[in-house]
Amino acid sequence: MGDLKKGRVVRVDAKVCHVELEGRILQAAPRGLLFEGLKAKNPVAVGDWVMINDETEPASLHEVLPRTNSLSRTASSHDPREQVLVANADQVLIFSSINKPRFSSNRTDRILAACEWNDIEPILVLNKIDLDKKNILAEVRATYEAVPVKILETCATDGRGMDELEEVLKGKVSVLYGPSGAGKSTSLNQIQPGLNLKVGKISSHWEQGRHTTTFSRLLHLDLGGWVIDTPGIRVFRLHGVKKADIRGLFPEFVRYQSKCKYPNCTHDHEPECGVLDALEEGFVPETRYMSYLEMLVEAAPDEFGAEEDIIDEYDPDAPDEA
Ligand SMILES: Nc1nc2c(ncn2[C@@H]2O[C@H](COP(=O)(O)OP(=O)(O)OP(=O)(O)O)[C@@H](O)[C@H]2O)c(=O)[nH]1
Ligand SMILES: [Mg+2]
Ligand SMILES: [Zn+2]
CATH class of the missing domain: 3.40.50.300 (P-loop containing nucleotide triphosphate hydrolases)
Structure with a gap:
């Protein structure tokens, strides 16, 4: 086996990844090992740094280097796995x-x-x-x-x-x-x-x-x-968040949270809620609160929306991009 080289994933297709390696783009197939014990839907994502063997035909992708971060969602309403x-x-x-x-x-x-x-x-x-x-x-x-x-x-x-x-x-x-x-x-x-x-x-x-x-x-x-x-994504559902995490994801709510009677207030049904008061007084926009409630409901375990959640339909008649 030849020496492994470090490249960056620029595109991911169903079976191969397109990897930039030393100024050229080559296609590499992820090794089966990368799928073993995998909890996420996909082992490799665009932006990943990877180790490649380019002496095989096709080239093979051996390792995904540790990520500094990733943007993930729940794969779909039928598939609760993380999709990076x-x-x-x-x-x-x-x-x-x-x-x-x-x-x-x-x-x-x-x-x-x-x-x-x-x-x-x-x-x-x-x-x-x-x-x-x-x-x-x-x-x-x-x-x-x-x-x-x-x-x-x-x-x-x-x-x-x-x-x-x-x-x-x-x-x-x-x-x-x-x-x-x-x-x-x-x-x-x-x-x-x-x-x-x-x-x-x-x-x-x-x-x-x-x-x-x-x-x-x-x-x-x-x-x-x-x-x-990226192609537009119709619904972005967070992965791995619990109900209690959601309120921290709306930073401007935190300002009013100290006025909630209950420290673990979900700002949904509890009495004496600072966020609901702020909403009524017009300090919190209704649109933000509605989004919050929707995400709060989804964050409950086993509750996934019934609506389809796929990347909007691909138009097979569209010509290839340049
Ligand atoms: N009036 C107006 N039209 C715009 C503006 N920006 C883009 N468009 C038009 O909007 C249409 C869609 O633009 P795209 O750049 O293809 O949109 P996109 O976000 O790349 O869309 P996808 O690739 O399908 O995700 C084109 O017809 C553009 O000419 C703008 O600032 N004003
Ligand atoms: Mg576009
Ligand atoms: Zn509250």
Whole structure:
């Protein structure tokens, strides 16, 4: 057996991983050993550092090096295992369009909670500010500044906010997360036209994007750093959290928690709850509280939502990406 070499996983397919090794990308099959005793659904994720033997045909992936962090979720409503979406990332850029598709508080709150749980810095990118016909931008800003979360306002089509976005990406490993159609690929193309990522059309009927990016992959940025462009994920359910953990994932609630009568108050049904009072007085936005309650219910053991939880359907007719 030849010497093992260290590479980085840039893409994961069903049977092989695409690994960058000494400036080239090769496909490597994970060894069976990596699956033995595995509790998670997948042994390898995009962003992982791995040890490769490139003298076999195909190359083989021998070892996954310890991770600094990972972003995981519950695989699906039928599969309670942990699914590691990405590993070793510095930050998650949560892309949301203000309109087309419309801004989703629930989706935003779930991924924010996941960042908090996995200890990865979130940055909220509010894109398509040119489409803010209903003037929701100010309200969204206020809600998330209170958490607090760092916020960028962008318009990927006319270039507004792209300098700030570059500044944030420079030298970091960033996950780009957001619904189909939010403008992740358009933004990356603005920053680095050579990437030539395919961008989607928005269906006017549904006002939703179809998935144009269908798998996660790690890309180099000329300005320094890496981005992981991900396909939109419909529902992000945390993995391994207990009911009692959820309240810690909504940082702005903590401010009011000291006024709760019971120290282990779930802010759900208990009397004399500081968070419920703050909600009634308008200090806690209703959207944040609704997301909290939904996640609280899910966190109960054996309770998984009935709704399908897969990466939005893959369009087989879509041409391959550049
Ligand atoms: N009006 C407006 N349209 C935009 C803006 N940013 C992107 N778009 C359009 O939105 C559509 C979807 O953009 P994409 O970049 O493909 O979205 P995506 O987030 O990569 O979507 P997936 O790859 O499917 O996850 C394209 O038609 C873009 O031209 C913006 O700031 N304003
Ligand atoms: Mg895309
Ligand atoms: Zn309470």
